[in-house]
Structure formats: structure tokens, C-alpha cells
Amino acid sequence: MNCLRELRAEKNWSQADLAEKLGVSRQSVNAIETGRFDASLPLAFKLSRLFRLPIESIFFE
Amino acid sequence: MSLLSCNKNLTPLQRRSLRWIGGAMLLTVLTNFSGANVANPLVDIFPNLARLNVPQGHSSTLIVALISAFSVLPVLLAVWIVARYLKAEPDEFIRALAVRALLWGIAVTMAGDAIAGVVTVFYARPFPIGLLNADLFWVSTAIAFRLVLRSYR
Numbered sequence: 120m121n122c123l124r125e126l127r128a129e130k131n132w133s134q135a136d137l138a139e140k141l142g143v144s145r146q147s148v149n150a151i152e153t154g155r156f157d158a159s160l161p162l163a164f165k166l167s168r169l170f171r172l173p174i175e176s177i178f179f180e
Numbered sequence: 181m182s183l184l185s186c187n188k189n190l191t192p193l194q195r196r197s198l199r200w201i202g203g204a205m206l207l208t209v210l211t212n213f214s215g216a217n218v219a220n221p222l223v224d225i226f227p228n229l230a231r232l233n234v235p236q237g238h239s240s241t242l243i244v245a246l247i248s249a250f251s252v253l254p255v256l257l258a259v260w261i262v263a264r265y266l267k268a269e270p271d272e273f274i275r276a277l278a279v280r281a282l283l284w285g286i287a288v289t290m291a292g293d294a295i296a297g298v299v300t301v302f303y304a305r306p307f308p309i310g311l312l313n314a315d316l317f318w319v320s321t322a323i324a325f326r327l328v329l330r331s332y333r
Contacts, residue, residue, distance in 0.1 A: 144273065150273055156273050
């Protein structure tokens with residue numbers, strides 16, 4: 120579970136925009152947002168830095 | 181493969197790997213002619229190809245061993261291309277999808293071999309399907325990759 124979609128919406132970014140900032144494919148962002156793929160720790164840290172939020176605020180059980 | 185190479189969203193690494201895959205597929209076709217017999221269906225279509233057949237029972241063990249070793253090249257090249265791509269792919273999700281597609285590719289190749297084995301025994305007509313393994317593997321992997329990627333649109 121994560122609130123990536125909401126955080127992305129707040130910034131008015133498309134999945135492609137976020138993917139470009141993270142250096143991954145758009146499908147990766149889609150898969151993480153829908154919970155079909157768990158982001159690795161390095162990617163979670165990248166998201167944390169990008170949104171200036173602790174990892175546990177983005178990802179939760 | 182053209183389905184993949186026409187995709188504008190491919191990264192330079194993926195384009196480079198596709199070019200290598202194309203080379204491996206071409207090598208597979210070339211090594212088909214290194215078999216003791218050119219595939220029967222090919223000879224049916226182009227009868228002159230029968231002249232390329234290596235005469236059976238007249239070749240030295242060394243030549244047979246060399247010819248056999250030649251057909252291993254596309255398989256070794258396939259392993260090298262896959263290892264190189266998986267090592268360099270920075271997107272972990274795409275890497276996971278590629279592994280899934282590769283597993284499908286292996287499964288389809290094994291299934292193809294099994295079916296061809298039954299058919300060749302049934303019709304008592306040898307066909308060197310083993311020589312086409314690399315082509316079968318790449319084509320089925322490419323199709324599987326497109327299908328698994330499509331599910332994450």
C-alpha cells in the first residue's frame with residue numbers, strides 16, 4: 120500500500136513525469152501505484168527525497 | 181522482433197540488446213546449414229539445398245564435432261546477451277518483467293522441442309528442431325515481454 124498516486128496528483132505530475140524524475144519506466148510507476156510491484160529500497164529512498172517525506176509516510180502496511 | 185524495435189519508448193540499452201538479439205537470430209539461421217541435414221521442409225521448397233547436406237558416414241569425427249560445436253554458438257550468444265542486459269538494466273520493474281518473459285521463452289522452447297519430437301517420431305522424418313531453439317526462444321520471449329508489459333499499461 121502506498122499514497123504515491125495522491126502525492127503525484129498534488130504535484131500535478133503525470134505517471135510519465137514521475138517516471139522521468141525517478142529514471143524508471145512509466146509502467147514501473149503504474150505498477151507501484153497499483154500495488155502490483157513493490158519498490159526496492161533505493162527506489163523508495165528516491166521517492167522519499169523527491170517528495171521530501173519519510174519513506175513510512177509514502178509506504179505503509 | 182519488429183514489434184519491439186518499432187517501439188519509440190525503448191531505452192538505448194534495450195535498442196542495443198535488440199540489435200544483438202537480431203544478430204543471434206541471424207546466426208541461428210546460418211548455423212541451421214551446419215547440421216548434418218538441411219531441414220526437410222526447406223529442401224522441399226528449395227530442392228537445390230539438398231546439395232548442402234553433409235554426406236553421412238563419410239565425415240571424420242573431428243568434422244562432426246566441429247559442426248556440432250558451431251550450432252552451440254547462438255545458444256551461448258543468447259545467454260551472454262541476456263546476462264549483459266539484465267546486469268545493465270537500471271529499471272528493476274522492467275528487469276523483473278524481462279525475467280518473466282525469459283521464463284516464458286524457455287517454456288515455449290521446451291514445449292516446441294517436445295511437440296517437434298513427437299511429430300518427427302510419428303512421421304519418421306527427421307527435422308533438426310534443436311537448431312531453431314535460439315530463434316524460437318527469442319521470438320517467444322519477445323511476444324511474452326510485450327504481453328506482460330501490456331498488463332501494466
